[in-house]
Amino acid sequence: MSHAAAARAVLDPAHAPPFPKAALPVLRNPQLRKNVAHAIDVIQSKRARLVAEKTDWQELRASASAIRAHVLDHLAEYLEQFEARCTAAGGKVHWARDGAEANRLVAGILRDEGVNQAIKIKTMTSAETQMNPALEAAGISVFETDLAEIILQLGEDEPSHIVVPALHVNRAQVREIFSRRMEIPDLKDDPQVLTAAARHYLRQKFLTVPAAISGANFFIAETGAVAIVESEGNGRMCLTLPRVMVTLAGIEKVLPRFADLEVMLQLLARSATGERMNPYTSLWTGVTAGDGPQSFHVVLLDNGRSEILKRKTERQTLKCIRCAACMNACPVYRQTGGHAYGSVYPGPIGAIFTPQLMRLEHAQSLPYASSLCAACYEVCPVKINIPEVLLELRARVTDRERRSFGKFFDPLYWGLRVANLLFSRAWLFTAAQRLGRIGLRFFTRRDGWIHSLPSVGARWTMTRDLRGMPSQSFRQWWDTRPKEGR
């Protein structure tokens, strides 16, 4: 239950503090910053090497981008096709308008199957709908099986990255969590030993728990198949051993044909973990007699996605294949880690996806959590122009503020109103310059620099110096310059 409480407190965008405030505790935690920077450096250097060896990388990106955009343009058709083929293959397809409906559906399916325990493969979508607390409340025990998710579930922590969710935790911290929660007093902090502890802890669960919950990397419209990309084999365990299987994923995850995987799989692992290919990718189609779960359900989740689809610029957000290359490349994420984003989707993709899922009613600070350097766009395997969407969202946030009454209490609003006045009348502008020059003279040292300012100005001079005002403005110089006869 404490896990549920923590989830609500930390990673619910509706209750999370704004980004600049949420980032502060991280920026003051050198251990956390070191853990994040280390992990990112490792992924980045591996990715760079493996992308460089791929001579057709840009052609693959172009294809992947076009395929994903095409799917979104024809989403209804592909969803209906997927539903028909999956149903024909023995699967049962359900639809959910929002997260709460999805959680109720999954709880209902498990209850109808007479199941009160479920094992889970890492799924970002179920984190988005806050499914674990909802299932626990419905009397269903949920066990995460991804190593990182076990670390987080047992440590009552929250994911900070979409591919390596526990990247902010180091081996000593993992040792402490496992030792306490698995009751192994003399555990060593060697990753090999810690991994073996997780393997042992989960083996019995895999063999006995009757139901599994997964996400999906791709739905194949042509065949009704579902694909899952993973490393550890916990995914394969979940899709093979239990008798009941429920897959929850967003409606945007469709690909037209099986053969489209030839593009996506070449891009995904290289972008995500810097490997030529991840250890295991599984694909299954409905129910196969004698192999794997004999009861298979898919829940297709909207939860704000159809709203994102409406806007031409923002629509590309849904092309995302969740590789996390954008957060690994982001100079802001590198400093703050994932928790500061207050959402299960951190980093640049989270900065555009989360506020849109919240219909801009929450998480309005996230579009500003970027320097617009475009490193994310450069690495994105499906070419989502994240800076373009960030700017669009900033404009929408500003538009909303403009229409609100609260703006009258914002000093920035008054500052900009005054600036507007000054910049629109030349005589006022000149007068303000004069006044500024006189005022700043008190603070300018002999070296020509301003080292400290009072009040609002201190926000600038706290971390950097300011060049003193020159004795003459450009316009003054222009008017008084010696004129050469021409």
Next chain:
Amino acid sequence: MSARMSPREAVLNRVRAATGNAAPAAESYAQLPRNYIRRGTLDAEERVQLMIERLREYDAEVVECAPGELPAAIAAQLARSGRHRFVAPAGLPSEWLAEGFEWKVDRQLEAAEIEQTEGVVTAAFCGVANSGTIVLHHSPPEGRRILTLLPDWHLCTLRASQVVETFPEYFSRCEQAPALVTWISGPSATADIEMTRIKGVHGPRFLVVILVRDRS
């Protein structure tokens, strides 16, 4: 009105309204750019060498043999593994079940029975050299999915003629889309703790590939 609509109708209507697209997808699908590399450039020998190199980079063990030597090569690897109890897919050629070991042939074995075996021997559908990927379509000699999952040791046979260079070449080998696929690229692994790659979390910790040098 949305209160009386089923969730399915509601979601599909919203999606249709958002995209406002009535044109069938097939036409524009055919126009999608596909300028990436489809066919490899290596000759047969180089292709097999690349496959072996990639597999070894993943810490898989690779041995080569001539077609006639395969049963003997399998027996040698089983002996080397130091294990005794093995499981075999129902469709595995009987001459691959080397004598001197305890075999369970999978005719809908229970998970608990498979869990007690120490290793598994299977065939494969295809190998992709570029990424060192072994593809299982779970046909009778490749076995049900559970067989290559629970045992700690997986011996897989792959003929040189089954090895392709690129991923697109594998997809063009599939005459129709398979219902079940497992793409395996090295033994199970994780890098969740400090990005240190650790072999063998839940799947087999050991992957041995016997590459059969048939004509390709």
